[in-house]
Amino acid sequence: MTLKLILYLAVLILAFFGYRNYASAANLDLQIGDDAPSFTLNDAQGKSHSLNDYVGKYLVLYFYPKDDTPGCTKEACNFRDDISKFNKLGVSVLGISVDSIESHDKFTQKYHLPFPLLADINGKVASNYNALTDLFIMKIAKRYTFLIDPSGKVSKIYKSVDTSTHSQQITDDIKLILSNK
Secondary structure (H helix, E strand, C coil), rough: CHHHHHHHHHHHHHHHHHHHHHHHHCCCCCCCEEEEECEEEECCCCCCCEEHHCCCCEEEEEEECCCCCCCHHHHHHHHHHHHHHHHHCCCCEEEEEECCHHHHHHHHHCCCCCEEEECCCCCCHHHHCCCEEEEECCCCCCCCCEECCCCEEEEEECCCCCCHHHHHHHHHHHHHHHCCC
């Protein structure tokens, strides 16, 4: 009986905080055409990157949950493998998670990632993009991607990401956008 009561309480607490997180985030959703929230974060080498550094070109800003996990590794390696396509299109790629600079450094070196991973250790930037799951005992970034146009506006939002095809999907979308200009 006591174990059941503890389980029910745990479920109720998780449901309460999950709903609270969902309800507070529902009003914060970015829309296509909105100004992308500004940020300044450090990469694995301690170099500072801000949104203003990428004005004048398209930027793929992808949030991911955790360094060196299967889905996140697949996604990062696909961006790595497609980086020449992005470069030819004049597009920069940045990855953001709440992992530390040290974790990003190991992940970047292990998989030879040719683009910066930014450390959002307090989750503020992910929160500004409504890409943060805050469970109070831990925070993780949601697997969301934002395509930001040269003027700093949100051009496309990806909230349902297939890590094995996502990079190609973005390059196809960018080619379509550029061909319509």
